[in-house]
Amino acid sequence: AQSVAQPEDQVNVAEGNPLTVKCTYSVSGNPYLFWYVQYPNRGLQFLLKYITGDNLVKGSYGFEAEFNKSQTSFHLKKPSALVSDSALYFCAVRDIRNTPLVFGKGTRLSVIA
Amino acid sequence: ETGVTQSPTHLIKTRGQQVTLRCSSQSGHNTVSWYQQALGQGPQFIFQYYREEENGRGNFPPRFSGLQFPNYSSELNVNALELDDSALYLCASSTRQGEATEAFFGQGTRLTVV
Numbered sequence: 272a273q274s275v276a277q278p279e280d281q282v283n284v285a286e287g288n289p290l291t292v293k294c295t296y297s298v299s300g301n302p303y304l305f306w307y308v309q310y311p312n313r314g315l316q317f318l319l320k321y322i323t324g325d326n327l328v329k330g331s332y333g334f335e336a337e338f339n340k341s342q343t344s345f346h347l348k349k350p351s352a353l354v355s356d357s358a359l360y361f362c363a364v365r366d367i368r369n370t371p372l373v374f375g376k377g378t379r380l381s382v383i384a
Numbered sequence: 385e386t387g388v389t390q391s392p393t394h395l396i397k398t399r400g401q402q403v404t405l406r407c408s409s410q411s412g413h414n415t416v417s418w419y420q421q422a423l424g425q426g427p428q429f430i431f432q433y434y435r436e437e438e439n440g441r442g443n444f445p446p447r448f449s450g451l452q453f454p455n456y457s458s459e460l461n462v463n464a465l466e467l468d469d470s471a472l473y474l475c476a477s478s479t480r481q482g483e484a485t486e487a488f489f490g491q492g493t494r495l496t497v498v
Contacts, residue, residue, distance in 0.1 A: 313491055314390075317489075322484040375426050
């Protein structure tokens with residue numbers, strides 16, 4: 272069965288500093304990996320995905336994520352955090368059989384001015 | 385904003401009642417999935433519809449049911465509501481042109497069962 276772990280419930284970072292939100296996954300085959308962001312009282316917004324190819328994928332709003340197959344990780348990164356990045360971030364995985372997206376519990380990012 | 389719209393945005397129901405939530409998928413998308421997001425949790429998969437047929441279901445009881453219409457819009461029905469059904473219900477649409485496609489989510493329906 273697929274699973275996703277987001278080990279940090281909360282990440283605090285100062286504005287302008289780099290940020291990392293961690294994600295590890297478990298899937299039986301090759302994974303498709305996604306990051307979504309959720310603002311208060313809103314649905315999920317797609318940020319980026321890894322399908323194949325380069326391990327570093329770039330997405331919306333300056334976010335990027337690094338796929339590491341040996342560590343089964345897909346950490347979300349941004350070189351310089353903004354206060355407006357404060358939100359709830361979800362990592363999700365799907366295997367190549369088109370199984371449903373499985374989400375982690377989410378990590379709340381707080382960027383402090 | 386995505387092209388996925390859900391209605392209503394908020395709803396309060398009494399335990400034991402039935403509720404219907406609606407979702408209009410993004411243009412060109414033929415697959416709709418429903419998720420339940422309890423407070424402080426990640427979304428949990430309820431079921432998925434592809435071209436009007438259910439083609440995947442999560443660990444939810446039969447009182448959770450759904451429909452997809454020819455225009456690919458969808459409904460989620462929940463019978464015999466329980467207090468634990470209180471959650472944000474999210475609809476997501478996608479094209480089934482490959483499993484690598486991302487899903488686009490609506491803003492959700494906040495259901496409160498009292």
